[in-house]
Amino acid sequence: MRKVTAVIETGLDRRIEIYVGDDTYPYGILGEGHTIAEAKEDFMIGYQEMKEYVLDSGKEFEEAEFVFRYDIPSFLQEFAYAFTLSGLERITGINQKQLGHYVSGYRKPSAKTIRKMEEGIHNFSEQLSRIHFYGL
Numbered sequence: 001m002r003k004v005t006a007v008i009e010t011g012l013d014r015r016i017e018i019y020v021g022d023d024t025y026p027y028g029i030l031g032e033g034h035t036i037a038e039a040k041e042d043f044m045i046g047y048q049e050m051k052e053y054v055l056d057s058g059k060e061f062e063e064a065e066f067v068f069r070y071d072i073p074s075f076l077q078e079f080a081y082a083f084t085l086s087g088l089e090r091i092t093g094i095n096q097k098q099l100g101h102y103v104s105g106y107r108k109p110s111a112k113t114i115r116k117m118e119e120g121i122h123n124f125s126e127q128l129s130r131i132h133f134y135g136l
Contacts, residue, residue, distance in 0.1 A: 004064040006043065008036060010073035012105055018043040021069065026062060027054070036078045040068075072102045072109050072117065092120030 006029075007021035016039040018031040027050045031043025047064070054061040070078065076088075076099065085096040085103075094117060101107040109117070 001063045001065050003067050006066040006068050007071070008039065008068055008074045008078075009071045010077060010105065014105075016074060016077075018068070025064060036074060072114065073105060076103045088117075088120075091124045092117045094120075 002025070004025045005021040006018050008016065008018050010016055014034075016033050016036050018036075018039045020027065020029050027047075029043060029046045029050055031039045031041070031046055033039035033042055043066075047066075051061050051063075076083070083091075085099045088094065088099055089096045094113060098107070098109075098113075102109055
């Protein structure tokens with residue numbers, strides 16, 4: 001089974017779109033929804049429908065395991081329950097106001113800012129993974 005990148009993006013209308021971001025994967029699949037969960041469900045339905053279509057045509061279907069990559073607004077929406085903009089500022093070093101512009105779609109982050117945010121989130125998650133509680 002091949003690993004294929006699927007991109008999660010928030011549109012200006014605040015709808016979520018998920019599409020195959022790997023140009024070498026032979027099938028175009030798209031999912032949409034008001035939430036990431038809805039869009040993922042729609043995306044996977046599209047994947048199954050494409051599979052059925054290809055197999056019904058008598059051709060072999062290349063199975064995929066999807067690796068989801070978020071744009072910044074989609075990440076911030078998906079994990080709003082866990083991260084405040086203030087907390088993300090402390091974790092990433094990116095100003096809250098700037099993060100707010102990304103959430104609203106008013107501005108798009110540069111590649112450098114995206115790397116900075118990803119690195120900050122990964123470092124934070126590594127710190128969390130090293131926590132052990134006493135008393136177990």
